[in-house]
Amino acid sequence: MKRPELVKLIDTTLCSACRGCQVACKQWNEMPGLRTKQIGSYQNPPDLQWNTWTLIRFQEYVNDKGAFKWLFRKDGCMHCTDAACVKVCPSGALHHTEFGTVGLNSSRCIGCKECVSACPFDIPRYSQETDKIYKCDLCYDRLRNDALPACVKTCGTGALTIGGKDAMIKKAYARVKELGGDTNVYGDKFVGGTHVLYVLDEKAKVYDNLPRDPSVPFSIIVWKDMLKPLALLAAGGVLAGSFLHYILHGPKLPDEPGKEEKGGE
Amino acid sequence: MQKDGMGALFGPGMAEGPFPEHYEPLEGPLAKNPMSGQLINPAIHIFDKHSDVDKIARASEKFPYVCTTYSCTEHWCSGALTRWQAWLLEAMPEAYVEIGDLLARDLGIRNGVRVKVSSIRGSVQCVAMVTKRFKPFLIEGKTIHQVGLPFNYGWLFPKDTKDDSTNLLSPSVGDANTFCPEYKAFMVNVTKL
Incomplete structure (x- = not known):
């Protein structure tokens, strides 16, 4: 079945920082609460960690x-179209x-x-205990069953919504037009467009831990997009x-x- | 509020009234009500002032800061039920006192250090949260600072908790009709540990 391309919209102007999303995410994904x-x-835990895939960042400005x-x-995976993590992942896990x-x-x-070093948003987190990385998968299991991601489902203020890509981009720009001032849409203009969009209350440079102009690192483009196909070509050439x-x-x-040619021994 | 769902300026049947009036809290920064000759609500029940937990330090230099209490989103009431829940405890792990950045600078308190908050009735120790959200009041020409504590912490769990109940600070007084506790305004001092 053909599935529509989805975009989650985070309207920071509607967020009351109740952290329902932070807890609902742990509940659905069966992640433990740590001391x-x-x-x-x-803001607690102080940063994203292997058991915390989404986090409300509090900032006084x-x-x-x-x-x-x-x-x-609300910080978490941006689900890039041009995803550095997918490019570098050698095992196809991402x-x-x-x-x-x-x-x-x-x-x-x-x-x-x-992926941890490649991600321009600093999202994937490694757990030594399981020797694996963890991050938000936008509740893939729920999406497959036509259910909303846990964070969207629990959001009480309407700050989190999800829908078809074009409709959500339109909605984000309509909201910014309505609010005016420094509000802006963040996410659709880089890394091929992210599948998580923000309506930001302030300019992106104001926010902690939010890159202004994120991009896939150049070395990854060289290695994975240019040299990797060449290497494959070379391997194919040998065969x-x-x-x-x-x-x-x-x-x-x-x-x-008895018919050996000279040389040898 | 009336039976028809509306408020009214004339409200008979209340312990105080029937007309609205401004009174200061039982324990506040003022010795005299600037609005009238009556400082506090004359209809409230005041307990024996000679017991340790019923002492009042009104307009006292020893307890110069207004204190207010409230709940955080993650915990319910004293947190006796919700602190056992690992996800909620992770999000809001320990008692804290929110202190305006101006007051914190005056007292030399840095964000995240443990401090002692005391009223004439008792004291608690908790983590200082220095913030721009608490701004000083200008009351009768004097700058009065306010601090705030959540009432969601106390004993039993987590097992190694160092938190005491915020109720050790607050006065035992309620409004004259329902005894709804007056924990939104009383006087404390904050000191470095």
Whole structure:
């Protein structure tokens, strides 16, 4: 069955930072809650970790006019179209799904951590215990069963919505037009367009841990997009050459005894 | 509120009233009500002031900061039920006191360190959360700082908890009709540990 390309929209202007998404994600994905410390912030755990695939980032911000804002941003996998993690994954554990999202097949993960260093958004997290990486798969199992991702399902304010790609991009721009000011759409203009879009309350540069102009690292493009096909071509060439040699010169036969040519021994 | 669902300026049948009036909290920064001659609600029940937990420190230099209490989203009431839930405890693990950045600077308190919050009735230790969200009040020409604590922490769980109940600080007084506790405004001091 043909599935529509999906986009999740995170409207930060509607988020009340209740963290229902953070907990619902753990519940559905059966991730444990670990002991934490109060470190002087509502943000806890302090960062994404192997058992925390989505996290509300709390940030106090005073703009140049002196106005104070408490910014909330739900962090998590952006599900890039041009996904660096999928490019570098050597085992096929990270892959594009029929929804356009980036899925993770844990049983294939070999714990090489290439995706951890490749991701422009710093999303995948490695667990030493299982020797695997973890990240949001936008509840692939739920999407397959026509259910909303756990975070979207639980969101009480309507800050999280999901739908067809074009409709959601349109919705995001309509919302920004309605709000005006510094609000902006984040996600559709880079890495081939992400399948998670933000309506940001402030300019992207204001937010912690949010790259302004994320891209697939150049070295990955060189290695995986240019040199990898060349290497495959070379490997194919070796095979084709050997076959051609077989056709033209026939198989190599064992030398007859006594008829050795000079040299050897 | 009336039976018809509307509010009313004339509200007979209440312990105080029938007209609305502004009173200061039982324990506040002011010794005199600037709005009228009556400082506190005359209809509230005040317990024996000679017991340790019923002492009041009104307009006291020893307890100069207004304290308010509230709940965080993750826990319910004292947290006695919700602190056992690993996901909720992970998101909100320990008691904290929110302190405005101006007051924190005056007191030399850094974000994330443990501090002692005390009222005349008792004291608790918790983590300081320095924030721009708490702004000082200007009351009768004086700058008065406010701090805030959640009431979701206490004893029993987690087993190694160092948190005490915020109720050790608050006064035992309620409104004159329903005894809804007056835990939104009382006076404390905050000190470095």
